[in-house]
Structure formats: C-alpha cells, structure tokens
Amino acid sequence: MNDSGLTEQERAIYQWQMWVPDFGESGQAKLKGSSVLVSRVGGVGGLVAYQLAAAGIGKLVVAHAGNVKPSDLNRQLLMTHAQIGKPRIESIERRLKELNPRLEVIAVGENVSPANAEDLVSQVDLVVDCAPLFPERFAMNDACVRQAKAMFECAMYELEAQITTLVPGKTPCLRCLYPEEPPTWTREFPVFGAVSGTVACMAAMETIKVIAGLGEPLLGKLLKFDLRDMSFHTLKISRRMDCGVCGADRRNDDRQY
Amino acid sequence: MSVRLRLPANMRSLASDQSEIAIDGTTVGECLQNLAQQFPELESRLLDAEGNLQGFINVFVDNVSIRELRQLRTPVSEGSEVLIVAALAGG
Numbered sequence: 387m388n389d390s391g392l393t394e395q396e397r398a399i400y401q402w403q404m405w406v407p408d409f410g411e412s413g414q415a416k417l418k419g420s421s422v423l424v425s426r427v428g429g430v431g432g433l434v435a436y437q438l439a440a441a442g443i444g445k446l447v448v449a450h451a452g453n454v455k456p457s458d459l460n461r462q463l464l465m466t467h468a469q470i471g472k473p474r475i476e477s478i479e480r481r482l483k484e485l486n487p488r489l490e491v492i493a494v495g496e497n498v499s500p501a502n503a504e505d506l507v508s509q510v511d512l513v514v515d516c517a518p519l520f521p522e523r524f525a526m527n528d529a530c531v532r533q534a535k536a537m538f539e540c541a542m543y544e545l546e547a548q549i550t551t552l553v554p555g556k557t558p559c560l561r562c563l564y565p566e567e568p569p570t571w572t573r574e575f576p577v578f579g580a581v582s583g584t585v586a587c588m589a590a591m592e593t594i595k596v597i598a599g600l601g602e603p604l605l606g607k608l609l610k611f612d613l614r615d616m617s618f619h620t621l622k623i624s625r626r627m628d629c630g631v632c633g634a635d636r637r638n639d640d641r642q643y
Numbered sequence: 644m645s646v647r648l649r650l651p652a653n654m655r656s657l658a659s660d661q662s663e664i665a666i667d668g669t670t671v672g673e674c675l676q677n678l679a680q681q682f683p684e685l686e687s688r689l690l691d692a693e694g695n696l697q698g699f700i701n702v703f704v705d706n707v708s709i710r711e712l713r714q715l716r717t718p719v720s721e722g723s724e725v726l727i728v729a730a731l732a733g734g
C-alpha cells in the first residue's frame with residue numbers, strides 16, 4: 387500500500403492506464419473508491435460492467451433478472467453457453483469476479499422498477515442506464531434526480547446508438563429529453579453485439595471520466611451515431627423548465643413520483 | 644427549398660428503407676408535413692393529433708434542437724440537415 391491507497395498488485399495491473407497523464411495514481415484511487423449501478427447487464431450493460439471491472443472500479447451493483455437464453459449470446463458477453471437456462475445474474479457475477487477478484491459485486495437477480503430503484507441507486511455514487519424498456523429507464527432517472535446522482539444514458543437500436551451524461555441540476559434529465567415513451571417500442575429489437583458494445587465502451591469511458599475528473603463528458607450533449615454509414619452527430623440538448631421530474635416549475639405537475 | 648432529412652433507423656421501414664430523404668419546405672413543420680404526405684405511416688410517429696411534435700421525438704436543424712429555435716416554425720435553408728432523433732431503449 388502506498389499514499390494513494392493502491393496495493394502493489396493494483397499498481398501493476400493498472401500501470402498502463404495510469405500512464406494517461408491527467409489520470410495517474412490519483413485517478414486510479416478515485417476509481418477504487420467509487421461505486422456504480424449498472425442495469426440491465428446485457429448487450430450494453432454487460433460491456434459497461436466488464437470495462438469498469440477491468441479499469442478497477444471499487445464496487446458494482448448489477449441488476450438483471452431471468453435465465454440465460456440462446457438469443458442472449460450474440461451480444462450479452464457476460465453470459466456463457468454453459469449457463470443457458472440458468473440465472474443470468476450468476477453468469478454476470480462470476481465473469482466479473484474472474485476478471486477482477488478484488489471487485490466488490492452486489493448481484494441483484496431482478497430488473498429495476500419503481501419499487502426498487504430508490505434503494506438500488508442509494509447504494510452507489512453513479513448509475514449507468516442500460517435497460518431495454520422505458521419504464522426501467524425512467525425509474526432510474528427519477529431516483530437519480532431525487533438523489534442528485536449522475537446517470538450515464540446509453541441506448542441503441544439496430545446499427546444506431548445514443549449516449550449522454552445526465553447530471554441533476556446541471557443537464558437535462560431523461561424526462562427532459564423524452565417526456566413520453568414511444569408506444570411502438572418493443573422489448574425485442576434488432577441488435578448486433580458490436581453496436582451495443584460500442585456504446586457500452588463509450589459509457590464506461592464517460593463513467594471513468596466523471597469519476598476521475600478527466601476530459602470533457604457529454605454534459606448537455608447527445609452523441610448520436612449510426613454505424614451503418616459511420617455518421618456521428620453531437621447535438622446540444624437542454625433542460626425543460628416544465629419537466630415533471632427535474633423542472634424548476636413543478637407546480638402544475640400532478641404526476642406521482 | 645430542399646433540405647436533407649435524416650430518419651432514425653426504426654422509421655426507415657416506413658419510408659421505403661431510406662435513411663436520408665430530400666424534402667421541400669421553408670420550416671421544419673412544413674418539411675414534416677411533406678414527409679408525412681409521402682409516407683403517411685410516419686405521421687403519428689412524429690406528430691400528435693394536434694400536430695405537435697411527439698414527446699419521444701427530438702428534431703435538430705444543423706445539430707441545434709428546434710426546441711431552442713422556433714419549434715416547428717423553425718425556418719430551414721437550402722441544404723440544411725434536419726435530423727430526427729427517436730427515443731431509444733435498446734440495452
């Protein structure tokens with residue numbers, strides 16, 4: 387152990403990323419001291435969790451229900467063939483610990499809902515939203531706004547993906563961006579693992595940046611890209627003052643949270 | 644006036660599988676109306692019954708949200724890029 391609180395083994399494992407000059411040992415120590423909720427932990431969340439585990443995050447809370455299905459395996463890289471028919475969360479926990487046995491993993495075998503979002507978010511410093519359904523995303527957003535915690539919002543469809551970093555009071559929240567959920571969204575969607583993995587790696591890097599105070603996170607900016615023609619757009623987004631969740635003016639808001 | 648209108652992946656099947664369409668109009672609203680005329684199934688994806696932008700759609704003209712401009716009355720110029728961004732939740 388040295389001044390930064392890193393062990394000799396940790397210094398050896400993270401040596402190459404500590405060569406990033408404005409990250410260094412102090413950035414590594416911040417990662418070690420941080421906790422992140424990732425849900426779900428499939429095509430996007432699995433890669434977010436894996437990259438954060440590799441980078442030396444101190445604690446991950448991972449939430450994902452159900453058993454591994456054959457159709458998970460094209461993208462949910464924490465699931466293994468041998469685990470088909472058995473709980474996804476077991477596969478997730480095992481794979482994360484195989485890579486980083488020093489990592490503290492809180493494995494929750496359920497998806498995020500309004501019933502558990504507040505509690506799950508309260509266990510961590512930051513949240514990465516990787517849910518395949520809007521009610522789950524909104525539940526995490528609402529809890530993050532109430533608890534003033536940053537949420538990394540990443541989502542994809544087909545060869546297209548979007549990512550932004552949401553900081554309560556500073557940037558829009560998810561409800562500012564989308565006050566309503568699209569009625570046509572379905573639980574199953576076209577996806578290559580390389581697309582969900584691309585946006586996942588970006589989200590992991592955003593998380594590392596915010597924890598370590600590195601670079602410029604996507605604050606008030608939505609990065610939208612389409613790998614079909616490799617077009618990237620960085621779009622300015624702003625808060626809605628009448629937002630029912632984070633808005634300054636909630637007097638006329640009759641929704642329950 | 645002709646703009647380049649870019650559709651999100653989940654709407655392209657409703658527009659003969661095109662990702663980018665040249666559309667005439669002097670405002671964003673006109674462009675969307677003209678688009679909906681050509682591809683009627685897109686109308687309810689973009690606009691509500693009152694003709695307002697749906698709450699799960701954002702439109703950007705040359706990377707600026709029309710919410711920051713003049714909403715559907717935002718003027719467009721020849722060659723502007725009108726980007727339609729749909730709410731996604733693939734995770």
Ligand SMILES: [Zn+2]
Nearest residue numbers: 559562629632
């Ligand atoms: Zn908001």
